[in-house]
Amino acid sequence: MQNTPNNSKAWFVTGTDTGVGKTLISSALVHGFAAQGMRSVGMKPVAAGCEWRDGELHNDDVAMLRAASNLQMARERINPYAFIPPVAPHIAAQQANTPIVLDVLLQRFHDLEAEAERVIVEGVGGFCVPLGETLDTADLAVALGLPVILVVGLRLGCLNHALLTQEAIVSRGLRLQGWVGNRIDPDMAMPQENIAALQQRLQAPCLGMVPWQAGASSDVSTSHQPDFRQVSALLDLALLTD
Numbered sequence: 001m002q003n004t005p006n007n008s009k010a011w012f013v014t015g016t017d018t019g020v021g022k023t024l025i026s027s028a029l030v031h032g033f034a035a036q037g038m039r040s041v042g043m044k045p046v047a048a049g050c051e052w053r054d055g056e057l058h059n060d061d062v063a064m065l066r067a068a069s070n071l072q073m074a075r076e077r078i079n080p081y082a083f084i085p086p087v088a089p090h091i092a093a094q095q096a097n098t099p100i101v102l103d104v105l106l107q108r109f110h111d112l113e114a115e116a117e118r119v120i121v122e123g124v125g126g127f128c129v130p131l132g133e134t135l136d137t138a139d140l141a142v143a144l145g146l147p148v149i150l151v152v153g154l155r156l157g158c159l160n161h162a163l164l165t166q167e168a169i170v171s172r173g174l175r176l177q178g179w180v181g182n183r184i185d186p187d188m189a190m191p192q193e194n195i196a197a198l199q200q201r202l203q204a205p206c207l208g209m210v211p212w213q214a215g216a217s218s219d220v221s222t223s224h225q226p227d228f229r230q231v232s233a234l235l236d237l238a239l240l241t242d
Helices: 020-034 059-070 090-096 104-113 137-144 158-173 191-201 230-232
Strands: 010-015 040-041 046-048 051-053 056-058 081-083 119-126 148-154 176-183 206-210
Touching: 010 020, 010 137, 010 158, 020 040, 020 059, 020 090, 020 119, 020 148, 020 176, 020 230, 040 059, 040 176, 046 090, 046 230, 056 059, 059 090, 059 119, 059 148, 081 090, 104 119, 104 137, 119 137, 148 158, 158 176, 158 191, 176 191
Parallel strands: 010 119, 010 148, 040 119, 046 081, 148 176, 176 206
Antiparallel strands: 051 056
């Protein structure tokens, strides 16, 4: 495992699956650091499911990250690759004839890192989602070398998904620095028992638990968007630098 320094200024956010609230948690982290007076920005390297609005591509996830930041950044700076079809990113890239290039993503990250005191990089889907023929999200996380924050969508099956994701993170030499439980199924049976199992088995501290909110599990537009400001107050940012 990499010996990541405790004074890290950037983190990579991944999830147990797509639609588990990565954008909500990433935005809450960005907002939390900004509220502490730090120059804070979120990066969404790849976004699928965009639409044209007022002459430019719009994505709800990217818009939420921008709203949480206290730095004014053009969409292209925090979201280098934006695709219209709401499909897996490697398929969207193939359809657009626009290969996702790792060096481009790394350069954009370093540009943001040079201006911001805190950078939150939100991955796409789960940890190993393909980005191209030989590139996936795990490769991006390794190339960035950042400590990882795992968003666990609390629903049936989350134990297996969380433990497999932890194994994938650690096996690549990355540090799992913390995790967040996000209640995406209000009818989940035995939630406290599942949370206890996660606390026992995940080798990182829990940064917070987010109660169920309408729209909190969605990565697409909803009529009721969750409030990342409220979620920010539930997260213990001090655990990221201890």
